Amino acid sequence: MSTDTSTSNVSGTESMTVREAIREAMREELARDEDVFLMGEDVGLFGGVFDVSDGLLADFSEDRIRDTPISEAGFLGAGVGAAATGSRPIVEIMFSDFLGVSMEQTMNQMAKMRYMFGGKTEMPITIRTTEGGGMGAASQHSGTVHTWFAHFPGLIAVAPGTPAAAKGLLKSAIRSNDPVFFFENKMIYEQTGEVPTDPDFTLPIGEASVERTGEDVTVIATQRLVGESLDAAEELSDQVSVEVIDLRSLYPLDTETIVASLEKTGRVVVADESPLSYGVHAEVVTRLVENGFYSLDAPPERVGVPDTHIPFSPSLEQEVLPDAADVTAAIERLA
Amino acid sequence: MVTIDIETDDGQREILRRMMLIRAFDNEAGDRFADGEIPGFVHLYIGEEAVGVGACSALEPDDYITSTHRGHGHCIAKGLETDKMMAELYGKREGYCNGKGGSMHIADVDAGMLGANGIVGAGPPLATGAALSAAQKGEDRVALAFFGDGAVAQGQVHEAINLASTWGLPAIFLVENNKFGEGTPVEKQHNLENLSETAEAYDIPGFTVNGMDVTAVYEAVEAARERAVNGDGPTFIEADTYRYRGHFEGDHQPYRDDDDIEAWQRRCPIDAFANRLVDAGVLTEDEVDELRAAAEAEIEDAAAFAENATDPDPSEAYEDMYDVSVPELSTYAGGSLRADGGSTTDQ
CATH class of the missing domain: 3.40.50.920 (Rossmann fold)
Incomplete structure (x- = not known):
């Protein structure tokens, strides 16, 4: 009986929040592939300003859960350079409104390198960021800017609405060899739903x-x-x-x-x-x-x-x- | 092992040859551009050859570089093949980027050349990232960013240096001070006597070397590389050099006098190094001429290769955007929704 229970857990689901789903997606992919690392402002010691990466530093090294200076152009650009040289960075931009600070490295480097180089480089980078109003954060911490990235050639843009979608799409994003922008609405971090627990669960990007x-x-x-x-x-x-x-x-x-x-x-x-x-x-x-x-x-x-x-x-x-x-x-x- | 050992006679000859190859390549590129054979625009490296060759020769072959819009010299110094480079300038399928990049975007990631770059100051963050990647993987590799004096005014350059310094990454920041940021003299862009003073703010070694002397650049980069792989962090090097041609070909250059150009031409880095090798008995005058003639012949062959290379098929415009297949690209290929509705209604 115990064997049966364990089997059903592997292929079963668990109720979790969007926040937990994103955290588990990162945890599983960090464990699965040592080329994966997370960097951003306050993602390590602080656990992320919305607690999304809380606990990851304890499970992985400072080298792989990397706190950065407040320097979006610099560390997002470094993520692009790392992705071009064999790493698979997850870069967190704390609020999507800050993406403007790092836009040059996004639009002229990340999005264009593969094409400009005739397809001879991969760009396996995931950018996670938070969007949306509803918490009194005012204009510079509440924007929804995902249209810009969905519009810009060379980028992939996903914006999940449920915990299962968040986990499945983030895992696909991290495994993708293309640059994927992953837009998290900050007001649904506490939303719960059933999420598959199989560590190989992913959802295909491009499917509604x-x-x-x-x-x-x-x-x-x-x-x-x-x-x-x-x-x-x-x-x-x-x-x-x-x-x-x-x-x-x-x-x-x-x-x-x-x-x-x-x-x-x-x-x-x-x-x-x-x-x-x-x-x-x-x-x-x-x-x-x-x-x-x-x-x-x-x-x-x-x-x-x-x-x-x-x-x-x-x-x-x-x-x-x-x-x-x-x-x-x-x-x-x-x- | 350094890419080219400057201590040996063979190494010195190769360093001279590579500088001559850059000079010949850019002379040819300038001529072919003037003839209307090369589309777009080109930025020539003539006068700055000692910087690229000195730096890349002191690196190891696996090391990374990032380059600038003036990147031909960096490519040749890193060992890229001149025929595939010229084919890229011509927009041909046989070029390094299958004709998609052109002069400003030649890249060969497998050779550690992470791309010429059309955005001033965009290379240093990429180099910091390559250095981070190498450090995380425990590789004995460094990343060197070439950038111009103009880029020192860009915020992302400072962010990249700050990150590399704070994290102790194996990076080298090499500014080619060729005295002009596009059409504006360096003293109108910065309030520093030497741009290498920038290093003080990041608590890393910074010094200015004679960028017309290939040996000086080589030694500076060799020392910086040793610091980097020993875990002592990045180094900031300013190479004092000069751009003999305009910012781009066709630039009417209202910002300087012919006298200034001629004064710097008397310090030609190729002639200076050739003379030194002749004085040292490494080469005879005739051998120098032969080396130059061989370099020019190689570039003529490269230009002939480019001329005879293939234009990309228009359908290739829709390739290389993504690793995965994106339905939009096939649906909209040609400029609008296909008459049959494209792939989205294929069932």
Whole structure:
């Protein structure tokens, strides 16, 4: 019996938070491959400003859980150099708003080296960063900037909405030979869900996930808005049958899954915390129009930040941040 | 083992030959660019040959370098092949980057050459990362960043030096002070008498050497390399040199006088080293001429190779973006959604 239990644990699941899922993904990959290391501001001794890497320093060396100076251009650039020479760095940028400081090494080195060199180098680097408003952190610590990276050729961009997606995608990112930006919404670190415990569990980058099936309206959501959309779908379940998709991967984008859903429901809401103009919403809608125009029964709805920065005062912040009520309103307009 | 042992006669001849090869390559590249055969633009290393050759010769073959937009000399000094370099300048498939990089992005990662670089100051963080990687793996390897005087004003250069110093990494920061950051004289860009004073802020050794003397550069880098592999951290070297040609070919150079150029040309690093070898009896005058003629002949062959090389097929524009297959690239190849809907609706 004990053997059976152990076997079922290996292939089973465990309830954990997004924070724990990310931490376990890193722990497993650090143990699996000695070329993997983590560096960033306060990732070691401090355990990460959101406690995501808490405990890793005790399990691995200072060499592999490496605290850096506050020097994003320098250490992200060093990550690029290390990745080009056989290491597999995970670089944490504490808040995505700080990515601007390191943008040169991202756009002109990390994203372009493989292509400029005729495919003769790999770039196995993972950039983890936190996005999103909701904790009164004001404009310079609350942004959602993943569209920039999904837009920029040469980069992969993923933004999970559940603990399982967080673990599976991060492990794939670390194993990938391409540069992957992994966007964590800071408001869902405490969100729990079932996560496979098999250390070989990964999720393919480039695939969306249907989190709830429905017949009338499709909500294509990312990050925190996956959970908010599931709440909205549940609340409306007496009136309308809502399908909810966690987009998971911003680039590459799983056109097939979203078009298949559109063909079923004919109505789509796109919910993402980016500013609305030129955002993920725009690209998702474009894919739907290109590939499923004649299945559209109504103009698609976009739910996002209305082209402002994230203000400090809670009443202002709640005004601009999309939530379940905004998704619900969008569904009701369509249904 | 150093790449080229300057203590031996053979080593000295090879060092001279490599400097001549750089001179011949860049003269040819300048001519071919002027003829309209090379697209884009080129930045020539003429006058600075002693820096690249002195430094790379003192490194070991497995060591890493990062380079600049003026990278031809670093490539040849690191041992890259001139025919594949010239083919790259021509944008040909046989080039180091299959024609995707051009003059400013020649790279040969397997040879430790982590790329010429079109962004001023972008190389030092990469070198710090290569040094970190080597240190973590316990390899007996160093990373040397070449960068210009202009790059010393860039924040990321200072961040890279700070990281390498704080972490004691096996890195060497070598600034080629060729007196101009693009079109602006060095004294209008920095308030330092010697750029090597930068090292003081990071508590690492820093000194200025005569960049027109290949032996001086070699000895400085050899000592820096020894410090690096002994775990004593990085070194900052300023090579005092001069760019004989414009920032780019076609630069009308309003920022200097011909007299200044001629004064520095009288200090030609190739002539100076050749004369020294003749005086020491390592080479005769005739042998120097033969070496130069052979270098020029090699470059003519390289140019002929490039001329006769193959243009990439337009479809190659969609290759080499990612290790994995990304559906978007096949879907949008050609500039818009394919009539058949691309791969996204292939089922």
